Amino acid sequence: MTSPAKFRKDKEIIAEYETQVKEIRAQLVEQLKCLDQQCELRVQLLQDLQDFFRKKAEIEMDYSRNLEKLAERFLAKTRSTKDHQFKKEQNVLSPVNCWNLLLTQVKRESRDHATLSDLYLNNIIPRFAQISEDSGRLFKKSKEVGLQLQEDLMKVLNELYTVMKTYHMYNSDSINAESKLKEAEKQEEKQMGRGARQEERQTPRSPDTLASVRMDDKPVRRSSVKKIEKMKEKRQAKYTENKLKAIKARNEYLLALEATNCCVFKYYVHDLSDLIDCCDLGYHASLHRALRTYLSAEFNLETSKHGGLETIENAAENLEAQADKQRLMETYNIIFCPPIRFDFQSHMGDQMGYVCAQQPLQGELLQRCQQLQSRLSTLRIENEEVKKTMEATLQTIQDMVTIEDFDVTDCFHHSNSMESVKSTVSESFMSKPSLAKRRANQQETEQFYFTKLKEFLEGRNLITKLQAKHDLIQKTLGESQKTDYCLASGRRNSTARKQESAQVIPLIVESCIRFISRHGLHHEGIFRVSGSQVEVNDIKNAFERGEDPLAGDQNDHDMDSIAGVLKLYFRGLENALFPKEVFHELMACVSMENLQDRATHIHKVLLSLPSNTLVIMRYLFAFLNHLSHYSEDNMMDPYNLAICFGPTLMSVPEGHDQVSCQAHVNELIKTIIIHHESIFPGSRDLEGPVYERVGATEEYCDSPHSEPPLVDEPAPDTVLDNHNSDDEIV
Template sequence: MSTPSRFKKDKEIIAEYESQVKEIRAQLIEQQKCLEQQTEMRVQLLQDLQDFFRKKAEIETEYSRNLEKLAERFMAKTRSTKDHQQYKKDQNLLSPVNCWYLLLNQVRRESKDHATLSDIYLNNVIMRFMQISEDSTRMFKKSKEIAFQLHEDLMKVLNELYTVMKTYHMYHAESISAESKLKEAEKQEEKQIGRSGDPVFHIRLEERHQRRSSVKKIEKMKEKRQAKYSENKLKSIKARNEYLLTLEATNASVFKYYIHDLSDLIDCSDLGYHASLNRALRTYLSAEYNLETSRHEGLDIIENAVDSLEPRSDKQRFMEMYPTAFCPPMKFEFQSHMGDEVCQVSAQQPVQAELMLRYQQLQSRLATLKIENEEVKKTTEATLQTIQDMVTIEDYDVSECFQHSRSTESVKSTVSETYMSKPSIAKRRANQQETEQFYFMKFREFLEGSNLITKLQAKHDLLHRTLGEGHRAEYVTTSRGRRNSHTRHQDSGQVIPLIVESCIRFINLYGLQHQGIFRVSGSQVEVNDIKNSFERGENPLADDQSNHDINSVAGVLKLYFRGLENPVFPKERFNDLISCVRIDNLYERALHIRKLLLTLPRSVLIVMRYLFAFLNHLSQYSDENMMDPYNLAICFGPTLMPVPDIQDQVSCQAHVNEIIKTIIIHHEAIFPDAKELDGPVYEKCMAGDDYCDSPYSEHGTLEEVDQDASTEPHTSEDVRELPENLRIDCYSKATAL
């Protein structure tokens, strides 16, 4: 290759190298711009997030205030009502009112939660975004400093490569030049040697001497050029080796920067950004999820209250709130005229036939009316069921309206086609009103018929008793129409039935402090075993071992009274006893109850006195067993004084419980003592004197409880199933009578 061509090639190589370095330098500048742009975008994003959450916090605050105003507005309207006073007292409200209060409480809860959410946004989330923005800017600056240093190092490596390459080119060019000169010297030497090979005799001595001198000069020149070539060749080799080594190192450095350093540099700039943003957004998520959790908890409470919307229990609560207004009035007494003291229907011979005829007419008329009224009742019940089906239809699910879609048309069409569309509502309401009108017509017809039946039935029953065609009910006959073995034992001389005496004695010894007694059910298998043993004439509770479950023994006692064909409180005295609830003074009420109960047979009074003295004693341990007189009345009311079928079970049961509670508290004033009524008397401690030193039976304690019970009102309290409590020591040591 000629020298000009070689120089041209070198220039092209250097130009290509410089172009490549220029590209790298431009890339480095572009990389820095990209990193700056990314940081600016991050800062802008974080600023947008701050603005967004600041605005959202303002909205949440405003929403919270509006919710609080809404709740306060309606709560202020109810603070002076009787319902609110009842709510503050014991929170025993009618279920719709309870739903209303819970709804207001839910609004207040949401108000508080949204205020909390606003505070979290302002003082937590936004602060986190500000810190992330500051950290990102700081990290970028530090990364930028490192990037500049890396760029300078990289450019030094490239400059070093350029220098080494130029050196290599220079030495290589000198080596080529020395090689060319050496070849030229070798050619001259060959020519000279060729001339010296001619015959000597043809050459003169002088020429011969000149040739020899020329050969020596050429040899000297060749030796110099050979040495120069060798020197330049060695320098060229070393320069090429250095160039190759530097080239490899440069490529490695460039590769490392682009593959590793650049990635690490981006990571350094990103240091903590994603993790911090993750934490900030998770704070938002936690706040929102907890807001939803709190909202769902409140909605669950409202849902439970909605599930508890029940008319029967509300009716009982409502009548308990106004006992004076809804209690049956006092029974009208016979008002004698001018000294006429006869207060019974006379069935003497002159009018007996007339009364008999009237009795038969009433009987026939009642049979016809009952059939007719039963048909009306069936129609009324069927119509009522239709109305209930109309008002309980499940048309409240609006989940389809909240199904998100890219198109809003689907949502609008879904709403327009729901069951709650205006034409559908109008048609339903028209049908419902028509059905209601028919129901009330039939209901009025049923009430008129039943009222007539009640009046005629009362006359019929009075004539039935007057004419002597009634039958005398035995007190302890069971619902199966036969006497139990313990009843036969009672007839033989035992006034208190054995099953009653044994169960009460067992509870007296081992269960006065047992929590939830008579409220917690025992084992049905054990209850049946104990009951069957008594029916066989045995006494399974006679031993001194408390190996029977207290709840099972209590269940046997309740089962006995529930199984009586004629309840302890006669059905014919039910209305008279219920009317006593109208008497506000408890002591006067007790005296009136006493007056009514003294008309009962002696054997019934003795059993009732024994039972209620025991229940009063049991209520004195209400701090331990959770059974105050009211709770005991709830347990024994339906058993001792069942509501007749013709009466409203719900409304009457509240009055029954009040009567039983009054008798438990004032049993000593209601029942005659042993002097007035000879018979067994309940003893508070059914063990020897050595075992009656319990602190629960100190002198004066029980009397004080009686006085407190007679003056302080008892409130209803739900008694949950509680674990068995330990009995007091004096009773655990007691021996049976």
């Protein structure tokens, strides 16, 4: 029988799982609510734009005075919105930014023109109505896909719940069977002990009499012992059977657990991103076309307004779905971030939280791994074909919504009479007879795209689940091979080990710092201004291939992109450069008002870190200190550098106030930049490369890497192999 304590433990485990699932379910609901809010804001934004241009067309004849009133009207509407905080947060999105810039530009408009008024009424307003209709339709379809994905996710969670309960049930049966087996063993021992005591208590008798008594007692004891032995064998078989069932159930639970975690991660990291892409499909491009139509009319009507309109043009060019998606997910990161992984909830008495690959299960797992591999190969081929079809369809839709039909220069080549304007407008984009056919083709293509999208997402879901199970089984089966490999690798050549361990400063860090020290000390906004994401990725990929794209004296790279690569490297470390273990000790140092005392305490805390970590810190902060000396040119004093590097080098642990803690982190980084010489040990106390202050106009000496060095050249037996540096970082 299950004890009350074990029963309560089971209930607590189930309750904990249900609470976690409940939180995920609430998060899923909030995600759809957030997307609903986005749709409502978009519809409201488009409606505002239509009302705006309609009213603007009516008051064009009243010239600048009424135009100024119009701008104030819509600005006041924005300020007085009921959901002001939500509206304020949306200002970071590129469409909302365009709208705000447009209102500002209205104050600068000063001329009335019949052609401009006619274009507003018969071209721009219908475009916004079309965008609104398209956005609503696409959002509805996207929401259907989202609901299906969430339903599939909940099915996976329910499957995990069922497997977990089965595991607990079988494990409980195993424990009960083990208890009964122990009870039978005790009875056997008790019976054997009783027989021995009876023989000892027997009064000495004659040999004939004693033999007679023993002959009479022997059949009784033998029958009792055989009965107990038979019961013991039966219980032993039952225990073995139940134990095997429990192990199999645990394996299934662990496999389902891994698959569930992968599915949940895939949903939050990939599916949500794809879903937001679907909601934004064509919206930014269509809005870009409408705004470019307005800009074309304005530029041709009044050249003197060109300076003010350039601001709106830049905003229209920066309409970017991917950037808006990133801003949206960062603004509402709580509801879009993946939840914590599900942990293995071990049953009482079961401490083995991994898949068992011992006999007789090893052969079964091997066969299952091979079956999964075969199934995955087939699924990947099928899903890749679906993906190609989907991407081709998406490209077709993108081509439909990126037609450059916004130039209305020809409308201003005619007489300003109303008859001439109307005849010109009648030949415009919005009046072409083919419009209905084009829209029908667009909607049909959209429908086909969503069909393929659902098929692709469902296939990816299945691949994710099966791949998780396959990888876990394969990892389990390969543990013995891994052990053999580790033993063999432990006997590798000692010289090779020295060369590997000698590379303390990763190549990507050394090369980026060297490049910036040579060419970017005076670069304004270094580390603050974002570089080209394409170039950042190209440089990063080159380093990952073992190359050094910054070698030589060429200065053909964007300086902001180089700075972005350096920040990206430290931001991408699995563990931040400053470990979480010393977070509280370092934060305590910030409270010290005396800067020298603060630096001394920081020095003591950092001495507890590994030497290779200290070498990297010393190298980096010596460079940042050097860079701050040129703050009059680059505008990056220690405080500004700390703002850029604080979140990258030291993450705030969960459960802390992110805003206040980040301010303390920035203050700490600023202190280390200023007092780095007293905080970090010198070359005598800490062996390793040391950053040398080499200005942009100074010459470099030759280095073993055929590049200008920024470090002291080490002794011959500790030559750094920079090309293996990407793997040597704490």
